[in-house]
Amino acid sequence: MKTSIETNADQLIAHFEGRLDTAAAVQTTEDVKPLLNAANKEIVLDCTNLEYISSSGLRIFLAIRKEAAAKGSKVVVSNINADIRQVFMMTGFISLFEIK
């Protein structure tokens, strides 16, 4: 699992690559900390290369979503694959995020 964050003027883009499972969640939680501090920005979670997500990953997504709402930011999830979309559907996450 690899996470990289791209910072633009009013946008923060997190690129996830690989499997976001329980084992990877610890590191990913560290990696996404910059996103939690951003205020009044658009946060994009780029899932183009995200193969898999488990509940640990969903928690990270939810934490980002909560923090962003508190700080006036907006979260967009982009390019999720069919499997992840299915998980989002099952968990109701599909309505928590703007999906692109």
Added chain:
Amino acid sequence: MLSRNKTFQKARGGLWILIVAAVVLEAISCIQYFTSRASIRNEAELRAKTELSRAELEIEKHTIEMETAAQLLAMLAERHVNNPDSIYSATRLIVGTIKNTSSVAVAYVPEYFPKKGWYFEVCSSRISSDSIYTRQIGSSAHDYTQMEWFLNGLKDANCLWSEPYLDDSGSQTYVVSCSCPVHGKNGEVVAVVCVDLSLDYLQQISEYLQIYKGSYYSIRSSKGEDIVAHPDTVAGQKYAIFAEDIEATGWTISIIIPDDVIYAELKRIGLIVSLLMLFGLVLLLFIIIRSAKNLINVVNLSNQQERMESELGIARSIQMAMLPTRFPPFDDYPNLAAYGVVIPAKEVGGDLFDFYIRENKLFFCIGDVSGKGVPASLVMAVTRSLFRSYTSYMDSPAQIVMQMNASLTDESNEQNMFVTLFLGILDLASGELRFCNAGHNAPIHLQSGQERCVVLHCVANLPLGVLAGFEYNGQAVSMNEGDTLFLYTDGLNEAENIGHEQFGDKRITECLTRSENEGPSEIIHTMQTEVATFVGDAQQSDDLTMFAFRLLNKSTINHQPSQIKTGHHSLVMRNDIQQIPTLAEWIDSLNLPQELNMPVNLALEEIVSNVMLYAYPENKSGQVLVEAETAPKRVVFTISDTGIPFDPTQQEEPDITLAAEDRQIGGLGIYLVRQLMDEIQYERKDNKNILTLIKNI
């Protein structure tokens, strides 16, 4: 033990029968005894009464005769009342006429004839049948005036009978006397006539009153004196008395029969009946003992049979456990498919087949032990272990068969049982089949290229166990991809229908030709159905075994749609979150359908990470065992750990409709598992948390 009790119960039942029979017989004989007793008594009474009437008549005949004689003599005496001497001839005349009297006398009142003195009594006595003695017997020594008969006569009544007395002057015997008065000119009683009847004679004429041997009779006067008594006493015995009164004389005739005498015959019959009854009961007892013994034997036999049957059942399950249950294709050897079946004729049979793969070679055999049942199955088990042990280090079929023959012909084979065996080794890479046939049915080679069935040519070798040291010849044949080898025992070709027609080789090859392009299990199932239809209701006479394998095309393998194979898989993980990625790899190796990959991955990861986070306290070492049972229709996963009790199914479900601000961070994992899997069950057993997940396909 139970059946022993049953036997005793039956024996006790027999004893009851005996007792009831004894009681019934006893009751019957009692009733018979008492009814017979009553009828015997009635009969005795009837007989007694008949004899009494007869005796009454007989005695009356005599008494009337005596009375008539007395009256006649009185008349004569009255006619010659003044001529005392004429009375001599008168008494003499009467004794001479009345044969049954012992003596007669005419006694005058004292001094009636002054010339004759104070006493004058003329008496005629019978001395013998033709001699009569007549004389005057009155004297002071014989003072007749005080005698009863004389006093009776003075009463001026005709024909009074005296009590018995000893006639001391006349006959010198005991007599009874009949008296009649003789009147003078003025009507006064001047003399008394006396006619004696001897008691001896009375007894003589009433002898027939002794109607039983041991019974008694008596004639008594009105005053109770015994006139006739025979025998004298009946004291101390129970008896029955029957009596008849004779009106004229006032006598009573009695017949006395002691009970012992009346019922003597009944007692005799009773004794015979009792003996017969005793004999019958002894016979019955004997029969009951015999049948109880038989019953014990039957019970023992049935116990033995039950035990044998249960042992046969065990033997059968042991034998079945020796037969292969998992058949290729295996993951390691995807180009081989195989299948086999044994249908024993009895509970346990003597057929066998076995195979295993070692060093990319298929070692297989099929065999038939002579005979059936337990002995054959034992030899079958030995043969199988010999196959396993010799093939484990040898790879020449002929050499292996020779070794097996050596083991089966040693002195341990006292039963002289032999085994036909086909043993082969197939090189899965080259398709070369080396084999050795020890007298078994030649297998059939289905050649896919030429689309035909060929009976494998086999050299004639002896069956195993026949001849020690026999040189077995090995052979070789090449199998191409797609070829199938079909092996069977004679239970197939010799299967008979009700008309004793055999299934035969022709039907086998026809069936094989039809199912040429099918896999081994389909071929065998088809054959099984055909032979079952052919045999119908006939009883299976021999064990039937079939074994087939097919060398699969490489191309066939690749083009076949991936199918989930039945199997068991497991993964052991340390208690470390970082182990999670190995789970994904393991799931990949299960070759599940693509669409199951993500759901299975997610569900297993959620469960395993839950275990690691909650069941095991932090940093505590432990293991998580993940197992999968795959079947065509579903996969069953079992996740078990030895951590503290933790039931994830008890976790609260999250509300997924809440807004992001209100959503809880936790609880999603188990929620997802519920969504992804079809069944989820938790169990705490043997200090383990066991979670079972089922996913239908």
